[in-house]
Amino acid sequence: MTNLVLFLVLAVVAVVTALGMLLSRNAVYAALFLVLNFATVAVFYILLEAPFIAMTQVTVYAGAIMVLFLFVIMLLGAERLPGTEPLPWQRPLAIFLALVLAVEAGYLLFARRAAGGMFASAAPDFGSPQAIGTMLFNRYLLPFEVTSVLLLVAMVGAIVLTKKEKGGRE
Amino acid sequence: MDSALILEWVIKSAILIFVLLTGFAYLTLFERRALARIQVRIGPNRAGPFGLLQPVADGLKLIFKEELTPAEADKVLFTLAPVVTVVPALILAAVIPWGRDVTLFGRQVSLSVADLNVGVLYIMAVSSIAVYGIVLAGWSSNNKYALLGGLRSSAQMISYELALGLAFVPAILLADSMRMVDIVEAQHPWWFVVIQPVGTAIFLIATLAEVNRAPFDMPEAEQELTAGYHTEYSGMKFALFFMAEYAKMIVISSIAATLFFGGYLGPGVDRYPWLGPLYLFIKIVILLFGMIWLRATFPRIRYDRLMAFGWKVLLPLALAVTFITALGIVLEMLWLIPVLSLAAGLFTVAMVHRALRRKAYARA
Numbered sequence: 001m002t003n004l005v006l007f008l009v010l011a012v013v014a015v016v017t018a019l020g021m022l023l024s025r026n027a028v029y030a031a032l033f034l035v036l037n038f039a040t041v042a043v044f045y046i047l048l049e050a051p052f053i054a055m056t057q058v059t060v061y062a063g064a065i066m067v068l069f070l071f072v073i074m075l076l077g078a079e080r081l082p083g084t085e086p087l088p089w090q091r092p093l094a095i096f097l098a099l100v101l102a103v104e105a106g107y108l109l110f111a112r113r114a115a116g117g118m119f120a121s122a123a124p125d126f127g128s129p130q131a132i133g134t135m136l137f138n139r140y141l142l143p144f145e146v147t148s149v150l151l152l153v154a155m156v157g158a159i160v161l162t163k164k165e166k167g168g169r170e
Numbered sequence: 171m172d173s174a175l176i177l178e179w180v181i182k183s184a185i186l187i188f189v190l191l192t193g194f195a196y197l198t199l200f201e202r203r204a205l206a207r208i209q210v211r212i213g214p215n216r217a218g219p220f221g222l223l224q225p226v227a228d229g230l231k232l233i234f235k236e237e238l239t240p241a242e243a244d245k246v247l248f249t250l251a252p253v254v255t256v257v258p259a260l261i262l263a264a265v266i267p268w269g270r271d272v273t274l275f276g277r278q279v280s281l282s283v284a285d286l287n288v289g290v291l292y293i294m295a296v297s298s299i300a301v302y303g304i305v306l307a308g309w310s311s312n313n314k315y316a317l318l319g320g321l322r323s324s325a326q327m328i329s330y331e332l333a334l335g336l337a338f339v340p341a342i343l344l345a346d347s348m349r350m351v352d353i354v355e356a357q358h359p360w361w362f363v364v365i366q367p368v369g370t371a372i373f374l375i376a377t378l379a380e381v382n383r384a385p386f387d388m389p390e391a392e393q394e395l396t397a398g399y400h401t402e403y404s405g406m407k408f409a410l411f412f413m414a415e416y417a418k419m420i421v422i423s424s425i426a427a428t429l430f431f432g433g434y435l436g437p438g439v440d441r442y443p444w445l446g447p448l449y450l451f452i453k454i455v456i457l458l459f460g461m462i463w464l465r466a467t468f469p470r471i472r473y474d475r476l477m478a479f480g481w482k483v484l485l486p487l488a489l490a491v492t493f494i495t496a497l498g499i500v501l502e503m504l505w506l507i508p509v510l511s512l513a514a515g516l517f518t519v520a521m522v523h524r525a526l527r528r529k530a531y532a533r534a
Binding site: 028032035051052055056058059062063064067068070071074075128129 | 288295
């Protein structure tokens, strides 16, 4: 019962912050709404008994990535968003993709329910740091390593881009 | 979940916030007296015996000061920024255990507000949120100096967060848990500072940068930025920034004491669990004195040097220390960890020394 009330309140907060992010004309406010949204999602994870993911969500998305966003917005002085859409094909594509997502989610929910039983309930140590560590470094070791190599490549690329070209003018 | 349990949590949280707020007030007095002593002055000694009423006088003065809001400032964020700075500093302390369980009024009471199984991650998450207050204060003031201070602090805090995060790893690996209580209990009989001295040093340096304390107080460098991100703040709003800095100093010291200096452990704590909070308090005061001592000793580091130090020295060393700790645990040779990490630390110091000397020669 408490979980349901918590979930309803949080869902409203999540939707409102997402709308605020989309509708605010000031880039700083949009970024801050997104931070709130990430924090709300983190609380959802705690409700689902996955504290590890919740903390990672706050640290990585709210704490690191959004700070960089704000940093760039302030550095460029780009608080005022342009009134016109810079990419005209973006809006129809977004609507189409959203529809696909809604249909897929609806199909999964109703088809699974028709087949009997929703989803398996979580194991007792589900979401504990130990369980996630064991999973990550045994069963999903290869994807984990591939992801880390990808991130490394991105980092090297960023460093190369910031370097001055040899022989070029300062 | 009975109502007595909720009452217990509320009481413990209230005690924690009360301790942090009085601690903040008396830490300012402690700092002023200690700095005065180091600089062969006397310091504040007029208000009450030994100046003990000085924090009360300061607080009253700040309450009665006029609060200014710049005309072109973003009013909402300008008001919100000090609050966003203070709250993380206070809730960070929730996961720190003050002692073993004690019996009080016939109830088993654990001496920590929240005993999370992801305690270390909680600290990382909350401390990564803390940067917003400073950035928003800088931006919403609509002042060039404040904005520069805010940008500097966000760059600095993100950079040193990496080294800080990696400095947590040796403690997690050695304790085999992210729960703060487990980490403390694993330091019996050897504190982690003995097993991993270099990791402790990295942690202490990175935390100094995280709380913007001297010699890493670039965001509020008076000579170049007047006062950095809080240039436009006055009255109680300024006091909130002040409070956040000192509350964070206390919390960071208690985290360092818990992760590396044995937390509430000490002689006799098995027999008398009430000694735990006392030992933790003593350790926190010693670490705080170290911070004040550093402020009195070192000049502020130049900004490019600060970033170079964070990325090119502290981060690689922290990676090496993490690797060495894992190696020592896998090989089951714990003595290997302090030996190898001290060697790595000395090598780093020697390389930095060489680079600086070469620069000095090039200039001469």
